[in-house]
Amino acid sequence: MWKAEEIGKGLLTPLLLSYNDLSSNSMVKRYFSFCAVFPKDYNMYKEELISLWMAQGYLNAEEYEEMEMTGEECFNILAARSFFQEYEKNDDDGIMSFKMHDIVHDFAQFVSSKECLWLEINGTKESVINSFGGKVCPLGLKFKGGASFPMSIHGLNRLRTLLIDDESSSNSSLDSSILPELFSKLACLRALVIRQSFLLFRLDPNLIREIPKDVRKLMHLKYLNLSELHIERLPETLCELYNLQKLDIRGCRNLRELPAGIGKLKNMRSLLNGLTCSLKYMLLKSQPTKLIFTRFFLDKLEVGGTNI
Template structure:
C-alpha cells in the first residue's frame, strides 16, 4: 500500500482487502509457502520459495539495494528501495545513502543491536530524502524522534517500534499522507500528540505493549479510516484540568476496526457505567479479538474488591457476535454476561484475576468453535470446568 503497488478501481473495496487477495493468489501459485496462522485463523507469516526469491532479486536488481557493512555502496540513480543490514553493535548510520535522493524505501535492519539514528542524521534524512514513502527505524534504540520528521510529506509507512521513545513530537501530525504508524513496544510512551486527528490518512495505529500510555488524544474518533487500533486507554476525567479528556465514546465511529483491540482502565467508568454503551462495540463486525482490562495498564495495581458496576460495564461492552478471541482481566463482578454464549465463532476465551466470579455462563456449552479456555487467578477448579464443558479441547487453569 505504501509503495502504491495496490490499485483499486472499485471504491467499495479497500486496499487492504485487495492486497489480501493479491497475497492469496500468490500463495495459491506457491510464490509463498509455509504460512503461519494465529488463533483467529489469520495468516501472520510465510516463506518465499528459494527460486522465487532468486527471480525477484534478479528482476528488481536495478531498483533494490541491500547494503552490508564494509560493502561498497552503489550510486545508481535507479535505486528506490534501500536496506542496511547491521551486524555490529557499535555501527553508526552512514550519511552516504543521502546520494540516493529518489529513495522511496529505507529499512534499517539492526538485529536488536545498538545502532543510533541521532538527530543530525535524522535531520539530513528529512532534508535530503524528501520522497520517502516507507521508513523503518525499529530496534534502533531511539529515545527521541527529531521534530524534522514532519518534513517527510510523502511518508506513508513509519515503523518506530521496539525503541525507547518517551514522547512523539507534535510535528508528526504534519504527515498527512501517513497510513501506518507503528509505535509498538515503546514502553515509556505516556501520551500521543493531542492533534493526532490531523493524520487524515491514518489507517493503522499500532500501540501494542505501550504499557505506560495514560490516555488517548482527543478527537481520535475523527480518524474514521482507522482499521488498526491495538490499544484504547479509558481516560480518568477528573485528572488533567488543562487537557480535554477522551471518552470511550470516541470509539463509536470507528467501525472499520480490524484485528485486535485492547480497552484498558475500565474501572474508571464504575461511577458512570451507562457511558460504556456509547462505544458501540457490537457494530464493529471486523474485529477479530477483544481484550478488556479493568486496570489502566497491563499490570495489577493493588488489591481489588467486589464491585457490581463491573457487571453493568461488561454487559454494555458486547462485541459483534463474530469475534474470535475475548480476554477479560481484573473484572470484579460475580457473573459474566449472557451474550458470551452468543459468540458463535469464538475460539479463545481468557479470564485473568477475576477473583469474585461465582460461575461460568451456561452458554459456553453452545460455543462449538471454542478451542481454548484459559483461566488464571479465578475461583474455579480444573476438574469442575472440564466436567461441565467437556467439548472444549484445551482448558488451561492456574
C-alpha cells in the first residue's frame, strides 16, 4: 500500500498510519471502509450507520442490545481517531450526526477496494455497475436531475445493502412502478434505505406513494428505512418479513395506518415513527384493541419484546 500512487502523494499517509493502528483483531477497519457507501459531504446519522452495520452482519452478538452497544463502541473508536468531523449533538451531548472530510472519504474508498460503492447518477452509470458483476457490495445511489434508474442494478442479485437517495429537483428518478422488479431481483438485501428529496413537488406523479406487495420477497431484510416518503399505507405483505429488526417511518406525514398483522414481526426491536402526524392506529396480533398514536409518540416501540 505504501507504493500505491495515492499514498505516494502524501495526502493519505497520516490516515494510513491511523488506520493501520486500529485493532487488527477487530472489525473496526471494515466498519470504517463501509462508510464509502455514502456520498461525499453526506450528513451521516450515527444511529443509521450502526443499524446498517448490524444488518450487514458485522456486529457479532447474540442479543440485539449487545450489537447496539458494540456498534456504539466501534463508532467511538473511529471518532476518537478523527475519521469523522462536524458533529451535531443532542441535549445530552451525545453525537447524532456527523460528516467525513473529502480526503477521509477518498481514503475509505481506497481501503474498501471498491467493495463499497456509491454513484452519483446524472446520466448513465450502467458500465460502472456492470463492472461489479455479481459481487457482493454495499451500494449507494444518489440521483440528480431526474436521471433514469439504472436497470443494470438488477444484476447485483447478491447485494446486501442498498441506499437510494433521490435528490432530483423535479421529476423524481424513482417511482413505485420500479420497486416490484427491484424487490424481486434483489431478494438477498439485508438493509434498504429509500429517500426522496423534499424539493420534489408533492403532486409529482413519480413520487413513491405506495410500497408494492412484492416487498414480501425481501425475506432476509433486517433494516428498512422509508423515512419522509409520501406513502399513505404499508402493505400487509410487509408482515411476512420475519427477519425485520428495525423499521423507520419517521416523517411519513401522509401515512395513515400500519398493517394489521405487524404484531407477527417477532424479531422487530425498533419501530421509529416520529412525526407521522396522520397515523391513527395500529392493530396488534389481529386483536381489536387499538393503540392510539399521537404526533409526539415515542420514537421506539418494542414490538418484538414484552413492552409495547
